[in-house]
Amino acid sequence: MTSPSASDLCWVIGVTPKEIVPTVCAAVGMEIEKARETAKIHLGDEQLAWEMMELAIQRTADHLACLAAVNVEETRVILMRFYRNEVRRRRRASRKLIYHGSAMDIERLSSSCHHSYACVEAELDLEALLNGAPDELRHAMLLRYGSRSQWSEVAEVLSKSKEATRKLCERELKRIRKKLEI
Amino acid sequence: MKRFHIAARDDANDTRLFDTLQDYIIEHYPNPNRVGCLDQELLRCLVETPEQLNLSDSKFLHVFKCAECTHQLRVLRRIRESGGQRGAGS
Numbered sequence: 001m002t003s004p005s006a007s008d009l010c011w012v013i014g015v016t017p018k019e020i021v022p023t024v025c026a027a028v029g030m031e032i033e034k035a036r037e038t039a040k041i042h043l044g045d046e047q048l049a050w051e052m053m054e055l056a057i058q059r060t061a062d063h064l065a066c067l068a069a070v071n072v073e074e075t076r077v078i079l080m081r082f083y084r085n086e087v088r089r090r091r092r093a094s095r096k097l098i099y100h101g102s103a104m105d106i107e108r109l110s111s112s113c114h115h116s117y118a119c120v121e122a123e124l125d126l127e128a129l130l131n132g133a134p135d136e137l138r139h140a141m142l143l144r145y146g147s148r149s150q151w152s153e154v155a156e157v158l159s160k161s162k163e164a165t166r167k168l169c170e171r172e173l174k175r176i177r178k179k180l181e182i
Numbered sequence: 183m184k185r186f187h188i189a190a191r192d193d194a195n196d197t198r199l200f201d202t203l204q205d206y207i208i209e210h211y212p213n214p215n216r217v218g219c220l221d222q223e224l225l226r227c228l229v230e231t232p233e234q235l236n237l238s239d240s241k242f243l244h245v246f247k248c249a250e251c252t253h254q255l256r257v258l259r260r261i262r263e264s265g266g267q268r269g270a271g272s
Contacts, residue, residue, distance in 0.1 A: 124206060126246035139237045145203065146228040146245055146255055150195045157233060166196075173196060180202050182192075 004050060006032060013054055015061045019069075024060060027075040028053065035083055042087050043094070052090070056083035124179040129172065136160075140169050204256065208249040218244050219251055229258040 006028035015021050032053065039049040059082040064070060070078075130138050136158055143149040143157060155165040166173075192198040213219065220228075220241065227235050228242070235242070245251045 123210070124203075126203075127243040130243050130246065131240055135238045138243065142228070142237050142242055142245070143232055144196075145200055146225075146242070147230075147232045148200065148259055149232070173199060176199060176203055180199075180206055182199060182202050 003032075005029075009050070009054060009057055013057050013061070015057065017065060020061060020064050020075075023070065023072050023075045024057060024064070024079070026072045027060075027079045028057060030072070031076055031080055031083070034080070038084070038087055042091055048090070052083055052086040055086050056080070124176065126172075126176075129175070133172075137168055137172065140165055141172060144169070204252055207246065207252045211247045211249050211252075213248045213250045216250055219248060220244060222254070225251060225254050226258055229255060229262055 006025045009028055010021055010025045015024055032049070035053050035056075036046040036049040039052065040046040056079050060075065060079045063078055063082075064075065126141070130141060139158060140154050143154045144151070149157070151166050152162045155162040158165055158168075160168070218241075224235070224242075225245075228245075245255060
């Protein structure tokens with residue numbers, strides 16, 4: 001299928017007033033290749049250039065109707081400004097609707113997010129965990145970790161039974177076992 | 183089930199848990215600039231005479247997030263266990 005010419009586009013739209021038709025046609029003819037390239041690069045389909053150029057021509061004609069006579073160069077600038085606006089509009093719209101990639105890409109991205117999240121989750125920050133904990137619990141964990149006192153010795157310091165002392169720390173011990181997978 | 187068997191191998195003092203925790207902290211919390219570290223004397227007291235310390239002070243929790251302090255505690259405990267006189271920094 002052959003591409004419509006600049007005159008065809010202007011004729012289809014029915015550019016008015018008639019005096020601006022030659023100027024607009026000339027501007028379209030000079031910019032159409034660039035417009036196709038832009039459509040191909042930014043939207044991945046150069047065939048969209050005709051549709052967008054039609055809209056740009058219409059807007060240019062409406063714009064020029066309110067102005068005094070302009071030359072081809074000025075018309076080109078105005079035309080391409082409307083054209084680029086249309087390209088931007090379509091890019092924005094397609095960004096909201098289209099995911100560029102395959103389902104495998106989604107899986108890869110999703111697993112990498114999950115992995116990062118898991119790393120954060122996996123961090124074992126006992127300093128933060130114990131910061132708001134009751135004094136007895138902190139004492140017990142510090143004695144066991146720092147001094148390597150046995151539970152019976154920790155119990156003596158806390159004036160508790162060995163079982164009660166270990167029970168006091170049970171939740172933290174479970175948390176550590178879970179995080180360290182032991 | 184696997185975790186149960188592994189956990190079951192730990193002793194009544196959860197020694198394996200605290201050994202693993204120590205290795206974890208040494209690996210994950212390097213602190214080469216010694217930011218927020220306890221001084222040597224406090225670490226020695228924590229190992230030898232913890233009852234003399236006010237362990238309610240949150241500064242002691244730093245050892246749970248410092249490879250250097252943890253390493254020093256390990257050295258100090260070895261010295262305590264051997265009855266030796268060497269400095270912990272050696």
